[in-house]
Amino acid sequence: MRILVDSRGKKFLADSNDLHTDAGYIKGEEIEKSSTGDVLMTHLGKKYTVLDANINDYIELMERRCSIILPKDMGVMAAYTGIGCGNKVLDAGTGAGASAIFLANLVGPNGKVYSYEIREDFAEIARRNIAGFGLNNVEVKCQDLALDLVEKDLDLVFLDLPKPWILAEKAYSAIKTGGFLATYTPFVDQVITLHHVLKKVGFSNIETVECLLRGMEVKSKGTRPKTRMTGHTGYLTFARKL
Numbered sequence: 685m686r687i688l689v690d691s692r693g694k695k696f697l698a699d700s701n702d703l704h705t706d707a708g709y710i711k712g713e714e715i716e717k718s719s720t721g722d723v724l725m726t727h728l729g730k731k732y733t734v735l736d737a738n739i740n741d742y743i744e745l746m747e748r749r750c751s752i753i754l755p756k757d758m759g760v761m762a763a764y765t766g767i768g769c770g771n772k773v774l775d776a777g778t779g780a781g782a783s784a785i786f787l788a789n790l791v792g793p794n795g796k797v798y799s800y801e802i803r804e805d806f807a808e809i810a811r812r813n814i815a816g817f818g819l820n821n822v823e824v825k826c827q828d829l830a831l832d833l834v835e836k837d838l839d840l841v842f843l844d845l846p847k848p849w850i851l852a853e854k855a856y857s858a859i860k861t862g863g864f865l866a867t868y869t870p871f872v873d874q875v876i877t878l879h880h881v882l883k884k885v886g887f888s889n890i891e892t893v894e895c896l897l898r899g900m901e902v903k904s905k906g907t908r909p910k911t912r913m914t915g916h917t918g919y920l921t922f923a924r925k926l
């Protein structure tokens with residue numbers, strides 16, 4: 685996938701359609717003929733650079749019909765679990781496939797992501813999104829994870845669904861010794877239930893973190909934190925099987 689980016693970082697898909705922006709348009713034929721690195725100009729003179737989409741560009745622009753986990757939270761998840769090349773991961777629910785794509789990119793061609801989605805329409809969108817990024821190490825399974833979880837010896841089980849504690853026992857037996865469970869939940873009430881259940885099931889090192897990301901505003905009159913920020917996304921709870 686190729687994108688067009690302006691100097692402020694605003695991104696558009698580069699396909700054969702005319703691009704209409706607040707600063708003029710670029711003809712579809714011109715976009716189609718362009719190569720990566722080219723700079724195209726709208727009829728009013730605004731510049732757009734043609735780029736190959738990286739994983740963040742792709743996830744931001746891909747089709748979605750549900751909320752997805754944001755890069756800041758995926759980054760924390762990767763850092764806390766140490767997931768990497770060749771690992772075997774389970775992801776649920778698949779949703780639009782953002783977490784599956786992020787994890788598949790981390791584990792690489794020698795690793796594997798099994799992603800479970802209960803809704804057929806969402807599973808189809810996710811399969812398209814995953815294939816569109818050229819990944820072939822993800823298997824999207826359209827089924828309720830609560831009914832069946834056949835994978836074993838997993839390095840990580842990542843749960844982004846409403847009642848992750850229901851799956852705690854199944855996750856525990858699917859995770860290899862030393863592997864992690866990570867959950868992403870928006871409410872404190874969910875975190876409390878999770879801690880209670882994860883302890884009962886036998887998980888160790890149970891901890892919950894929230895990632896608050898504050899950008900900086902660098903201006904000629906002074907530099908300070910931005911006054912606006914995303915106040916809350918979700919809590920990340922980690923637990924290890926020892």
Ligand SMILES: C[S@@+](CC[C@H](N)C(=O)[O-])C[C@H]1O[C@@H](n2cnc3c(N)ncnc32)[C@H](O)[C@@H]1O
Pocket residue numbers: 750751752753776777778779780781782783784800801802803806827828829830844845846
């Ligand atoms: C918030 S979305 C997941 C977003 C996804 N992690 C991403 O980053 O794109 C939650 C998804 O979980 C699915 N889901 C809920 N319960 C499920 C279950 N028991 N088994 C499989 N999928 C489930 C929902 O249909 C929904 O698509």
